[in-house]
Amino acid sequence: MSMAMRDAFGSKLAELGATHPELVVLDADVSSSTKSALFGKAFPDRFYNVGVAEGNMVDIAAGLATCGYHPVVNAFSIFLALKGTDQIRNTVCYNNLPVIIAGAYGGLSDSFDGASHQAITDIAIMRALPNMQVIVPGDAAQAQQALEYALTQKGPVFIRLNRNPMPDLPSASEIGTVCSVEGSDITIAANGITASYANKAASLLAKEGIKAEVLSVPVVKPLDVESLKKSVSKTGALLCVEEHVLMGGFASAVSEAFMKQGISCRFDAIGIEDTFTESGPYEPLLAKYGISAENIAMRAKNLCK
Amino acid sequence: MNTSVKDLLSQPERTFNAKELAALAAYFRVVMFDTLHDRGTGHWGGSASSAELTTSLYFNRMNIKAEDPTWEDRDRLILSKGHASMNLYTVLAHRGFFPVEELSTFRKLDSRLQGHPCMNKLPGVDMSTGALGHGLSVGLGMALAAKLSGKSFWTYVITGEGCLNEGQSWEALMSAAKFKPEHFVLMVDYNKVQLDGTEEQIMPLGPLSDKLKSFGWNVAPTAYDGNNTEDMLASFAWMDSDDVWPKAVIYDTIKGKGVSFTEGKNAWHGAVIDDASYAQGIVELTSDLHQKEAAL
Numbered sequence: 001m002s003m004a005m006r007d008a009f010g011s012k013l014a015e016l017g018a019t020h021p022e023l024v025v026l027d028a029d030v031s032s033s034t035k036s037a038l039f040g041k042a043f044p045d046r047f048y049n050v051g052v053a054e055g056n057m058v059d060i061a062a063g064l065a066t067c068g069y070h071p072v073v074n075a076f077s078i079f080l081a082l083k084g085t086d087q088i089r090n091t092v093c094y095n096n097l098p099v100i101i102a103g104a105y106g107g108l109s110d111s112f113d114g115a116s117h118q119a120i121t122d123i124a125i126m127r128a129l130p131n132m133q134v135i136v137p138g139d140a141a142q143a144q145q146a147l148e149y150a151l152t153q154k155g156p157v158f159i160r161l162n163r164n165p166m167p168d169l170p171s172a173s174e175i176g177t178v179c180s181v182e183g184s185d186i187t188i189a190a191n192g193i194t195a196s197y198a199n200k201a202a203s204l205l206a207k208e209g210i211k212a213e214v215l216s217v218p219v220v221k222p223l224d225v226e227s228l229k230k231s232v233s234k235t236g237a238l239l240c241v242e243e244h245v246l247m248g249g250f251a252s253a254v255s256e257a258f259m260k261q262g263i264s265c266r267f268d269a270i271g272i273e274d275t276f277t278e279s280g281p282y283e284p285l286l287a288k289y290g291i292s293a294e295n296i297a298m299r300a301k302n303l304c305k
Numbered sequence: 306m307n308t309s310v311k312d313l314l315s316q317p318e319r320t321f322n323a324k325e326l327a328a329l330a331a332y333f334r335v336v337m338f339d340t341l342h343d344r345g346t347g348h349w350g351g352s353a354s355s356a357e358l359t360t361s362l363y364f365n366r367m368n369i370k371a372e373d374p375t376w377e378d379r380d381r382l383i384l385s386k387g388h389a390s391m392n393l394y395t396v397l398a399h400r401g402f403f404p405v406e407e408l409s410t411f412r413k414l415d416s417r418l419q420g421h422p423c424m425n426k427l428p429g430v431d432m433s434t435g436a437l438g439h440g441l442s443v444g445l446g447m448a449l450a451a452k453l454s455g456k457s458f459w460t461y462v463i464t465g466e467g468c469l470n471e472g473q474s475w476e477a478l479m480s481a482a483k484f485k486p487e488h489f490v491l492m493v494d495y496n497k498v499q500l501d502g503t504e505e506q507i508m509p510l511g512p513l514s515d516k517l518k519s520f521g522w523n524v525a526p527t528a529y530d531g532n533n534t535e536d537m538l539a540s541f542a543w544m545d546s547d548d549v550w551p552k553a554v555i556y557d558t559i560k561g562k563g564v565s566f567t568e569g570k571n572a573w574h575g576a577v578i579d580d581a582s583y584a585q586g587i588v589e590l591t592s593d594l595h596q597k598e599a600a601l
Contacts, residue, residue, distance in 0.1 A: 048449070048484070050480050051480065053479075055476070059443045059445075059473070060446040060449065060477075062442075063447040064450045064453075066446075066447060066450075067447055067450030067451070069450055087442070091432075091439055095425055096425065
């Protein structure tokens with residue numbers, strides 16, 4: 001297991017604070033959960049805890065951004081993407097301001113807290129906003145790379161983080177698509193932490209003689225269509241996997257791009273169907289809603305028939 | 306021969322006195338009424354209401370450079386009631402941020418003068434607004450930036466009742482009282498008329514001064530007449546009178562000010578100025594302008 005993304009992100013914030021005087025961090029009374037408190041302890045003058053008021057926090061960050069600062073706002077992803085949507089859209093994105101929206105506890109990772117805290121529509125909301133870039137890191141290293149990348153940008157970036165320690169993915173020099181398993185029968189494009197399950201699924205499929213190629217695709221917007229296209233041109237089949245509803249998220253982004261470019265292939269997508277989720281331990285919860293090595297392998301196998 | 310508004314506007318960087326500001330505001334009302342009538346779209350009621358507030362800020366108070374609109378040490382104004390865009394545009398144009406002729410492009414396709422202010426399109430707009438209730442939060446961020454960077458610029462936020470109906474404004478009021486940045490001022494354009502009806506009918510805000518005080522703000526002890534430039538200058542003097550932050554000033558104003566049949570009428574929030582109304586209204590506004598010019 002790697003360290004949890006939130007620990008990696010919080011420690012990277014504190015580290016970058018030393019070399020980035022323009023970095024300011026805001027939190028909505030969850031800094032000990034998001035780990036932005038690590039920055040707050042190191043740089044108290046550049047840390048603002050605004051209480052449980054996500055929309056207010058985003059607009060305060062926007063005001064700071066107009067004056068040369070590069071704010072990172074931290075809260076649970078579901079609340080940033082719902083209570084802060086007006087502010088993210090009308091102030092941050094409309095004005096193309098350099099504000100980093102760090103959505104903690106993404107997907108089902110706040111598993112025991114249940115449906116009220118599980119962010120399963122955040123990607124759809126964020127990717128619909130003009131000027132916004134959307135990154136869903138798959139492990140701790142990608143979370144840190146996403147932050148470093150976002151700090152180089154002149155506009156807004158949404159980074160969706162995970163609460164729990166998850167397996168490390170193959171490393172890369174920067175945030176972007178990584179091919180973790182090469183194959184020729186089917187492409188499994190996995191967004192965020194689903195990549196580790198896709199890697200295990202590839203092992204299961206190999207035992208049955210199916211050569212799956214696994215791409216870890218953390219960047220939903222702008223989408224790396226070329227890597228997907230290249231793999232699918234070889235395999236002729238694509239299975240997308242995401243920790244999000246199947247409407248408007250990663251699989252939607254891929255299918256929109258493929259349709260537009262006339263890329264034809266056998267296609268399936270695993271994600272949360274049109275339903276609310278529930279409380280439970282993280283891995284069994286993911287499995288119940290389709291995200292497990294076994295289910296990915298089964299759906300991939302069906303596509304290869 | 307008395308001084309005319311034209312003479313005043315030939316030297317827009319001067320610090321104008323109360324009589325001059327009154328004449329400028331009267332002139333801007335004529336321009337706004339003309340332009341809104343010509344364009345057949347826009348918000349007269351709120352634009353007329355805040356005319357003295359914006360005029361007094363830009364022609365007496367604010368430290369700005371029209372030739373360098375993004376100067377980092379400039380004072381900031383957020384017109385949180387962004388539907389009064391025609392008021393802001395008229396003042397900015399005459400202050401030298403962009404050509405006055407461009408006012409005629411208001412709300413046209415490809416215009417820099419969007420329906421509601423857009424900071425990335427039009428020089429002089431410090432923050433895009435339109436969705437109500439954002440201004441105080443954004444202004445707080447700017448004021449915190451000043452504090453953090455050791456700068457002394459002022460941040461003014463003008464809200465109407467609509468902004469204060471929004472819950473976010475009260476989140477911002479709470480948080481500003483926590484962080485207490487200097488030179489941060491809320492100016493309430495309190496005309497007591499909203500889109501659908503009066504404040505009492507739609508959402509009573511009173512007792513507003515007490516509410517703001519209870520939220521930890523330093524509130525001006527008296528409500529000023531926001532359509533009177535002597536009062537505007539008196540309110541500025543109060544802003545400079547102590548070092549207790551954040552500060553709030555409540556201005557009693559009249560929606561649709563200057564045209565008798567639009568004053569205090571919610572129907573004139575965003576109504577099109579038809580030809581008959583224009584013909585009657587422009588006579589009143591021009592007469593007021595001549596009186597103010599004669600007093601210079």
